Amino acid sequence: MLTDQGKISSVQLAYMMIPAILATSILSIPSLSVQYAGHDMWMTPLLGSLAGLMSIGVAMGLQRLYPGHTLIQVCNAIFGRYIGSVLGFVFLFYLPHLTGLVIQVYGNFIISNALPNTPLIVIMGSMVLVCAINVRLGIEVVGRTSQVFVTVFFVLLGLTFVLLIRELDPAELLPFMEKGFPSIAKGSLAPAAWFSEYIMLAFLLPFINDHSHTAKTLLGSWLLVVIAMIITNLFCLLLMGDLTDSFTFPVMIAARYITIADFMQHIEAVIIAIWIFGIFVKISVFLYVFVSSTAEWIGLKDYRPLVFPASALCMGYAYWVTTGRQGADSLIRASSNIYTLMFLLVIPAALYGIAGLKRMWGNIRKGAKGGSA
Amino acid sequence: MTGRLLARIVLLPLLSCTLLLGGCWDRNEINDLAIVLATGVDWTDGEVELAAQIFVPRGGAGEGGAPAESASGVTLIRTAQGTTIAEALNRLQRQVSREMFWGHCEVIVISEEAGQQGLREYIDFFLRYPQFREHAYVFSSKGKAKELLALLDPLERNSAESLREMAILGLGARVTVLDLAKGIKGPSETVILSRLLVSPSTHTEQSSIVNSPTVNGLSLYNRGYYVKTVKEPLSLGVLMLANELNNIILQVEVAGIPGIFSVRPHKIEARLKPAIREDKWSMTINIETKGEVVLNTTNASLAKQQVMAAVEQAWEEEMKLLAEQAIQLAQDELHADLFQFAVKFRRHYPRQWKAQEAQWDDIFSKLEVQVTAHAKITGSGKSTTPQGIPGSENK
Numbered sequence: 001m002l003t004d005q006g007k008i009s010s011v012q013l014a015y016m017m018i019p020a021i022l023a024t025s026i027l028s029i030p031s032l033s034v035q036y037a038g039h040d041m042w043m044t045p046l047l048g049s050l051a052g053l054m055s056i057g058v059a060m061g062l063q064r065l066y067p068g069h070t071l072i073q074v075c076n077a078i079f080g081r082y083i084g085s086v087l088g089f090v091f092l093f094y095l096p097h098l099t100g101l102v103i104q105v106y107g108n109f110i111i112s113n114a115l116p117n118t119p120l121i122v123i124m125g126s127m128v129l130v131c132a133i134n135v136r137l138g139i140e141v142v143g144r145t146s147q148v149f150v151t152v153f154f155v156l157l158g159l160t161f162v163l164l165i166r167e168l169d170p171a172e173l174l175p176f177m178e179k180g181f182p183s184i185a186k187g188s189l190a191p192a193a194w195f196s197e198y199i200m201l202a203f204l205l206p207f208i209n210d211h212s213h214t215a216k217t218l219l220g221s222w223l224l225v226v227i228a229m230i231i232t233n234l235f236c237l238l239l240m241g242d243l244t245d246s247f248t249f250p251v252m253i254a255a256r257y258i259t260i261a262d263f264m265q266h267i268e269a270v271i272i273a274i275w276i277f278g279i280f281v282k283i284s285v286f287l288y289v290f291v292s293s294t295a296e297w298i299g300l301k302d303y304r305p306l307v308f309p310a311s312a313l314c315m316g317y318a319y320w321v322t323t324g325r326q327g328a329d330s331l332i333r334a335s336s337n338i339y340t341l342m343f344l345l346v347i348p349a350a351l352y353g354i355a356g357l358k359r360m361w362g363n364i365r366k367g368a369k370g371g372s373a
Numbered sequence: 374m375t376g377r378l379l380a381r382i383v384l385l386p387l388l389s390c391t392l393l394l395g396g397c398w399d400r401n402e403i404n405d406l407a408i409v410l411a412t413g414v415d416w417t418d419g420e421v422e423l424a425a426q427i428f429v430p431r432g433g434a435g436e437g438g439a440p441a442e443s444a445s446g447v448t449l450i451r452t453a454q455g456t457t458i459a460e461a462l463n464r465l466q467r468q469v470s471r472e473m474f475w476g477h478c479e480v481i482v483i484s485e486e487a488g489q490q491g492l493r494e495y496i497d498f499f500l501r502y503p504q505f506r507e508h509a510y511v512f513s514s515k516g517k518a519k520e521l522l523a524l525l526d527p528l529e530r531n532s533a534e535s536l537r538e539m540a541i542l543g544l545g546a547r548v549t550v551l552d553l554a555k556g557i558k559g560p561s562e563t564v565i566l567s568r569l570l571v572s573p574s575t576h577t578e579q580s581s582i583v584n585s586p587t588v589n590g591l592s593l594y595n596r597g598y599y600v601k602t603v604k605e606p607l608s609l610g611v612l613m614l615a616n617e618l619n620n621i622i623l624q625v626e627v628a629g630i631p632g633i634f635s636v637r638p639h640k641i642e643a644r645l646k647p648a649i650r651e652d653k654w655s656m657t658i659n660i661e662t663k664g665e666v667v668l669n670t671t672n673a674s675l676a677k678q679q680v681m682a683a684v685e686q687a688w689e690e691e692m693k694l695l696a697e698q699a700i701q702l703a704q705d706e707l708h709a710d711l712f713q714f715a716v717k718f719r720r721h722y723p724r725q726w727k728a729q730e731a732q733w734d735d736i737f738s739k740l741e742v743q744v745t746a747h748a749k750i751t752g753s754g755k756s757t758t759p760q761g762i763p764g765s766e767n768k
Contacts, residue, residue, distance in 0.1 A: 112503075113503075116503075171720060174720035174721065174723075175719055175720045175721070175723035175726070176723070177723070178719075178723040178727070239551075240551065240555070241555055241559070242555070242558060242559060243551070243554055243555055243558060246500075246558075247500075253507055253551075256506060256507055256508070257507050257508050257549075257551065258508075259508050265508070266476065
């Protein structure tokens, strides 16, 4: 029993997931990964994307074992009402934390780059309000808005990168493997944490109305994210080299660096636009997942009454998760990536494992019964 | 039902507010801004002196027939001192009635005197203060930077524009703030800046500030500090090895042929090939150049294959000499890795580099550097045989 009767196509779901990963990562990943992996940082999304594959695999697997069930319902189905509820609560505990962090990162970015005098609450509040309205209108609307915005997102991002090409120095790719594989693995932790957000699929797959191409479409979205992330990293590296990690938002610096024919300059506003398009979809998706899971957990028939209270809670979290930028930085750095990975990859994977074992056990028992009969 | 009605009752006044709140409460219009076109950094009385060239919008010329754009009087200079560059900037604002906007500052001039105090403070500021552009071109100046900014170039709208055009044209080294930071932070820790001076005044001009800036030589920085100025011909070699030599005409003399061939290269490329063999570090530099002859004061005809070959050879020799002089300057005199050899070693021999990074200064001074040059003359200009020799047709 879903709390929303709307249906989306698998393509729409793929569209929703792209900015859910990319929107925040294009700003943070380059400087995070260069810190550990040095000039090999362009490889880190490749390694990190494995986490994405695993998340997609877990989500699809759970969907295969429990068709039409969201992750919260799967918890109940596996462990029964009481333990299932406790486990579901773990996710309900984590989701507003993650959403709050995203909102907070958004607010800080806009403040430091575009609207220094505007109060944080206005910036974050207006975005959350719009996202809440989007979420309240149902999954179909979220799906469609993301289709439109993600297209714009890619066009603008592509444009920015094309304009930068002549400033790049391919020699910055060397030295190859300067810091060795362990550092690359460490640098991959951040992209991996972002890629593990693909687990949102476990909450959203039940809303799909065409199950035949889902796997292929989702892998397509995964590939697109990998490529976009590698390209972003490459552009930052080839432009700034060792300096990449000394900037808060390297992509902003890269966009500011564009100067073509004396008039194509100061287009960093484009990056802000890209970011807003992306973050709108990202917050909407996370908020939707949070709200619908809460409704399921409580046992409501309709998730809508929860949208605004839940949004307000996320706003609260946006203030609670961190104090200032240093705090936010520490929340997206190495150790916290493990925290993210635990909620988004390890626990769901464990669930999948247990579900698989249970199913196997059930089959064996059934087999044994059948044999004896 | 009642909930929906309530929502409408709340929403209506909220929405109507948007009609009144146009978002103008903290507007910052263009005529509230003082747009800085160029920044100068000087060192005066033990303090940083920051100079800003501010664009002066023409009053009332907006509508109707705008007067023809001419140089004089469209910019003004303001300077302020401070113990740090940030303090100087703050004091600078005290002198200007509009909010200073540095986002259009495309040129930064750092005087050699200020450079002696170290670039670190300036680099950090330019990369941290939100408005400065990373793409702004950085120059060095012989005298005070503010004097350069104060110039009113008759050719361009303002001297910032002249400097920017000069950087784009490739007169001297084209270095942006980002390049500067990369050079200093990189393993070589050096940077080469074009050096500017006020061109010797021509008598026809009315005032001494109606003049153009001139690119004259290079200022060399090592570990973030100004160390030396080089002028032609040494600066040519330095620029060549930094792959920044553009827009140049070289004089080539061939032994045995009296007179001079002037060659304008289309392309000069120095390829650095690092090598480590049996713990012995060495660097091979291949100079590849192509160009055409633009002047021939000798009696030799360029239509002849031997003459061409001789000119090419002499040109190669000259390039080699330029390069060797520049290397000698770097290795023996300054002990500064001006041509980013360290970057090359780090890229191609990461393991050895990591192991010996600390001894790089030693290694660099003893580094064996081989220079080879390959020159090709692609054309002899519009003419083949020498022109303007009296009566040569009759011989």
